[in-house]
Amino acid sequence: MSRGLPDAGCGYLSGMAPATSTAVVWFRRDLRVGDQPTFLAAKERADRALALFVLDPRLLEPAGPRRTAFLYRCLRALDEQLGGRLLVVKGDPADVVPRIAQAVGAASVHVAADFGPYGRERDEAVEKALGDVELVRSGSPYLTEPGTITKSDGTPYKVFTPFSKEWTKRVRDAAPADTDATTLTWMDPSDKDGGPRAVKVPDDPKLDAELPEAGEQAARESWEAFVDEHLTDYDDTRDRPDKPGTSRMSVHLKYGTVHPRTLLADAGGDGKGATSYRNELCFRDFYGHVLWWFPRSARENFDPKFDSIPLDSGKKADEKFAAWQEGRTGFPAIDAAMRQLQGEAWMHNRMRMAVASFLVKDLHLPWWWGARHFMNLLVDGDLPSNQHGWQWAAGTGTDAAPYFRVFNPVTQGERFDPQGDYVRRWVPELAEIEGKKVHQPWKLPDPPSDYPEPIVDHKAERNEALARFNAL
DNA sequence: TTTTGAGTTGTTCGA
DNA sequence: GTCGAACAACTCAAA
Numbered sequence: 001m002s003r004g005l006p007d008a009g010c011g012y013l014s015g016m017a018p019a020t021s022t023a024v025v026w027f028r029r030d031l032r033v034g035d036q037p038t039f040l041a042a043k044e045r046a047d048r049a050l051a052l053f054v055l056d057p058r059l060l061e062p063a064g065p066r067r068t069a070f071l072y073r074c075l076r077a078l079d080e081q082l083g084g085r086l087l088v089v090k091g092d093p094a095d096v097v098p099r100i101a102q103a104v105g106a107a108s109v110h111v112a113a114d115f116g117p118y119g120r121e122r123d124e125a126v127e128k129a130l131g132d133v134e135l136v137r138s139g140s141p142y143l144t145e146p147g148t149i150t151k152s153d154g155t156p157y158k159v160f161t162p163f164s165k166e167w168t169k170r171v172r173d174a175a176p177a178d179t180d181a182t183t184l185t186w187m188d189p190s191d192k193d194g195g196p197r198a199v200k201v202p203d204d205p206k207l208d209a210e211l212p213e214a215g216e217q218a219a220r221e222s223w224e225a226f227v228d229e230h231l232t233d234y235d236d237t238r239d240r241p242d243k244p245g246t247s248r249m250s251v252h253l254k255y256g257t258v259h260p261r262t263l264l265a266d267a268g269g270d271g272k273g274a275t276s277y278r279n280e281l282c283f284r285d286f287y288g289h290v291l292w293w294f295p296r297s298a299r300e301n302f303d304p305k306f307d308s309i310p311l312d313s314g315k316k317a318d319e320k321f322a323a324w325q326e327g328r329t330g331f332p333a334i335d336a337a338m339r340q341l342q343g344e345a346w347m348h349n350r351m352r353m354a355v356a357s358f359l360v361k362d363l364h365l366p367w368w369w370g371a372r373h374f375m376n377l378l379v380d381g382d383l384p385s386n387q388h389g390w391q392w393a394a395g396t397g398t399d400a401a402p403y404f405r406v407f408n409p410v411t412q413g414e415r416f417d418p419q420g421d422y423v424r425r426w427v428p429e430l431a432e433i434e435g436k437k438v439h440q441p442w443k444l445p446d447p448p449s450d451y452p453e454p455i456v457d458h459k460a461e462r463n464e465a466l467a468r469f470n471a472l
Numbered sequence: 473t474t475t476t477g478a479g480t481t482g483t484t485c486g487a
Numbered sequence: 488g489t490c491g492a493a494c495a496a497c498t499c500a501a502a
Binding site: 152157158303399400402403469470 | 493494495496497498499500501
C-alpha cells in the first residue's frame with residue numbers, strides 16, 4: 001500500500017505526468033471543517049478531495065421537520081465554508097457513494113465512524129459496495145468510540161461511575177485535530193464525470209418552532225459565550241431552567257458542528273463547573289457505548305425484568321398522554337416544559353427528567369411513548385442519550401434504579417424555578433401570578449379559569465408507582 | 473470464588 | 488426552617 005501516491009489505474013495516463021489523485025470526504029454527522037480527522041486522513045492519500053453529503057431518505061424521514069430544517073441549514077453553512085463545493089446528492093448511500101467515487105476516480109472515501117444501529121449497517125453496506133475503493137474511518141462523533149471502553153474482562157460497563165473513571169483516564173490526551181477549510185483542496189463538484197446528479201439543499205420544511213442558529217460558526221460563538229459566562233458556575237446554574245446556564249451544545253454535538261474534543265479542551269480545568277461539564281460529555285459517551293453494546297435498548301427495557309411492570313393503556317391513558325404532550329396536565333412546571341419543547345424544539349435537561357418522571361411515575365405510561373414524542377420534536381434528538389435518559393427516568397435502564405426515584409412535579413418547579421419565571425414564560429394563562437405561587441395555582445383563592453386542574457393526585461400516583469415496582 | 477463497597481441529578485418524615 | 492435518616496433489595500465492579 002503506497003500511502004499518499006496515486007493508485008495505479010485511477011490517475012495515470014501513460015506517458016504523461018500523474019493526474020491529480022482524489023479522495024471523497026463523505027460528511028454525515030460531522031458538518032464542520034475544524035477538528036476533522038477525516039481531512040487529515042484524506043490529505044495523506046490524495047491531492048484533492050470531493051466534499052459529499054448524501055440525503056438519505058431512511059434518515060431524513062424519521063428526523064421530522066425540525067431536525068431536517070436544522071440539517072439543511074448546517075449543510076448550507078458547510079457549503080459556504082467550502083466555497084460552494086459541497087456536492088449534495090440524494091439516494092441510498094450504498095448506491096450513490098460508490099458511483100461518485102468512481103465518477104471522480106477516488107481510491108478512498110473518508111468518514112467519521114457512525115455507531116448508531118442504522119449507521120453501522122449502512123456503512124457496512126457501503127463498504128461492501130465500494131469494492132476496491134477503501135472506506136476509511138477516522139474518528140467518530142465521540143471522545144471514546146463506542147465499544148472501546150470495557151471492564152478488564154472485556155465486557156461492557158453497565159454502571160456510569162466506573163465507566164467514567166476509565167473514561168477520564170482515556171480522554172486525558174484528547175486534542176482537537178488542527179484542520180480548517182483550507183486543509184484540503186476541494187474539487188469543483190461540477191467537474192465530476194457522470195455519476196449521480198447533484199441536487200440543491202432543499203428548502204426548509206414548514207416549521208412551528210424557532211430553531212437555534214445552525215452551522216459551525218454559530219456553534220463556536222455559542223460555545224465561547226458559554227465558556228466566558230457560565231462554565232465556572234455550571235455546577236449550580238445547569239439545573240435552572242429559568243436561566244441561560246447550559247451550553248446548548250447538544251444540537252451541535254448531534255450534527256457535529258462541534259466535536260466534543262473541542263469542548264473538552266476548553267472544559268479541562270479542575271473547577272467544579274468544568275468537572276460537571278466533563279461529566280455530561282462522559283454521559284454522552286457512556287450512552288453511546290450502551291447503545292452500541294445493547295442495540296435493543298433503543299426500543300426495549302434495558303433490563304427485561306421490568307417488562308412485567310403493569311402500564312396503563314386504553315382511552316384514559318391516551319387522554320393523559322395527550323394532556324402531557326400538549327402541556328395541560330395542570331402542573332405548571334411540567335406544562336411549561338412541554339410547551340418549551342413545542343415552541344423551541346428543545347427542553348432544559350432538568351425539565352426533561354421532571355416530565356419523564358411524570359409520564360412514567362405519575363401517569364404510568366410507557367417510557368417509549370415519551371421517548372418517541374421527544375424524538376419527534378427535539379432539534380437535538382439523539383437516539384442513545386434520548387432513549388437511555390428515558391430509561392433512567394423510568395428506572396428500567398443502566399444503573400441501579402432506586403424505587404424511590406419519583407420526582408415531585410411541584411417541588412422540582414419550586415426548587416429550580418424559584419421565582420416562577422420559567423413557568424410564566426411558557427404558560428401565558430399563569431402570566432399574571434407572581435412569584436413561586438405560580439407553581440400551585442389551585443391553591444389561589446381565584447385560580448385562572450383557563451388553566452386546568454391537576455390531572456392526577458401526585459401523592460396517590462407516587463404510591464401507585466412504588467406499589468407497582470415493589471410487586472416485582 | 474468470595475467479599476466488599478457502591479450505585480447522576482429524590483422525597484418525605486420526624487426531630 | 489433545617490437537617491439527617493429512611494426508603495429494598497439487588498446488581499455491578501473490583502479487589
